[in-house]
Amino acid sequence: MLNQKLPAADSAGQVCCTPLVCEPLSVAEAEEMSVLFKAIADPVRLRLISLIACHEGGEACVCDLTEAFDLTGPTISHHLKVLREAGLINSQRRGTWVYYWINPDVLARLSALLGPRVPELAASR
Amino acid sequence: MLNQKLPAADSAGQVCCTPLVCEPLSVAEAEEMSVLFKAIADPVRLRLISLIACHEGGEACVCDLTEAFDLTGPTISHHLKVLREAGLINSQRRGTWVYYWINPDVLARLSALLGPRVPELAASR
DNA sequence: TTCTTGATTAGACATTTGTCTAACCAGCTG
DNA sequence: CAGCTGGTTAGACAAATGTCTAATCAAGAA
Numbered sequence: 001m002l003n004q005k006l007p008a009a010d011s012a013g014q015v016c017c018t019p020l021v022c023e024p025l026s027v028a029e030a031e032e033m034s035v036l037f038k039a040i041a042d043p044v045r046l047r048l049i050s051l052i053a054c055h056e057g058g059e060a061c062v063c064d065l066t067e068a069f070d071l072t073g074p075t076i077s078h079h080l081k082v083l084r085e086a087g088l089i090n091s092q093r094r095g096t097w098v099y100y101w102i103n104p105d106v107l108a109r110l111s112a113l114l115g116p117r118v119p120e121l122a123a124s125r
Numbered sequence: 126m127l128n129q130k131l132p133a134a135d136s137a138g139q140v141c142c143t144p145l146v147c148e149p150l151s152v153a154e155a156e157e158m159s160v161l162f163k164a165i166a167d168p169v170r171l172r173l174i175s176l177i178a179c180h181e182g183g184e185a186c187v188c189d190l191t192e193a194f195d196l197t198g199p200t201i202s203h204h205l206k207v208l209r210e211a212g213l214i215n216s217q218r219r220g221t222w223v224y225y226w227i228n229p230d231v232l233a234r235l236s237a238l239l240g241p242r243v244p245e246l247a248a249s250r
Numbered sequence: 251t252t253c254t255t256g257a258t259t260a261g262a263c264a265t266t267t268g269t270c271t272a273a274c275c276a277g278c279t280g
Numbered sequence: 281c282a283g284c285t286g287g288t289t290a291g292a293c294a295a296a297t298g299t300c301t302a303a304t305c306a307a308g309a310a
Contacts, residue, residue, distance in 0.1 A: 004209075024193075024255055025175040027274060030168040037166035040239075042298085043155040046162070050150040064142075075299055077258055096307055105214030107145075107239050114165075167268085187287060200269055221286055222275055247284055 022112055034111055039086035044069065045079050047106075052089060052100050059101035145238055161235055164211035166180050169194065174232075177214060177225050184226035 025033070040046055041118045051068055052060045080100060083089045088107065091100045137147055144171060150158070175191055191201045202234045208214045215231065216225045 004135075016168075020171075020175045021173075021178040024179050027168070027172070030175070034163075034166055034168040036169070037162055041159055041162035043152070043159040043168035044177055044298090046145075046159055047150050048149075048157070053146040054149050064241070065208045066257095071298095072300065073257065074259080074301080078298075081258085091176050093257090093306080094166040098257060102146075111206045111240030114232050115240050117128040169268085191287095196268095197270065199288065199289080203268075206288085218276080218287090223287060239264080 033110070033113060036086055036088070036106065037083055039088055040110070042079070042082075044071065044076075045083055048076075048079055048083065049088065049102060053102045059099045061097040061099050063097065065100070132186055158235070158238060159213055161213070161231065163229055164207055165235070167207075168202070169196065169201075173201075173204055173208065174213065174227060178227045184224045186220065186222040188226050189223070 017077065034056065047068070048065060051065055052058075055064060062073075062080070064082075065080075066073055069076060080089070080091070084091060084100075087103055089100050089102050091098055093099075154239050165174065172193070173190060176190055180189060187198075187201065187205070189195070189203075190200055194201060205216070207219075209216060209225075211231075212224050212228055216223055218224075
């Protein structure tokens with residue numbers, strides 16, 4: 001029978017070694033992480049995150065983002081909503097414009113799950 | 126106008142700093158990476174990867190995997206195919222059984238795209 | 251107030267995705 | 281060979297997803 005303990009993780013989501021490779025992901029954690037991965041598993045949303053993160057001041061207004069795509073405003077709005085509901089980005093209205101910025105903690109959490117924090121693990125096969 | 130240069134990366138897919146945060150992802154790269162993220166953006170596939178990686182010897186046969194889920198054989202086979210076609214895992218038939226193992230390079234590439242290799246970046250906001 | 255611009259919401263619709271059953275293929279063993 | 285077990289392929293189908301148009305909301309300007 002396969003073991004399904006949760007990987008050890010502190011409050012920031014950091015782990016001692018890549019949990020994916022340390023011990024089997026629990027059903028609940030797989031479910032939780034897949035929601036986050038689904039959010040970024042779209043070319044438009046990946047570029048949105050990148051555009052927001054790279055924009056000066058670390059934030060961008062929707063009009064800046066919309067003009068980078070051949071898509072309608074509502075479609076961009078929809079993608080931003082998906083990212084926001086996943087917790088990957090935050091937003092705030094300032095006058096006429098709405099600004100978005102990324103939540104680096106959540107991004108780091110995804111990276112930590114996959115990443116060879118301990119390079120030897122990746123090289124061991 | 127937004128810049129769309131490719132991030133600098135060496136042959137192993139490692140980058141100097143998180144490309145997502147350094148400069149905007151190109152359309153082509155976003156498309157390419159989204160294929161990989163789509164592959165892991167599923168609770169079953171996340172657990173499959175984890176189960177394979179954690180299994181002794183770094184590989185697992187399909188029968189080991191199937192019994193960990195309340196899903197039919199063909200469904201597991203389908204998910205393994207998605208992962209294999211994305212390049213995340215490899216397989217080999219040995220006699221009656223088919224064995225799967227992960228491709229750590231591809232996993233590391235995903236992690237590197239998201240990850241705060243340079244922690245200061247994540248804390249800069 | 252009314253108009254204009256920036257952004258979101260609602261709803262429709264085609265495409266993609268995850269799951270299943272049934273059929274099939276690949277090796278072993280008697 | 282025939283039969284058995286492990287695994288994949290094919291095809292059907294319901295649910296989820298990405299996009300659009302039309303309508304709506306929010307804030308500032310005339």
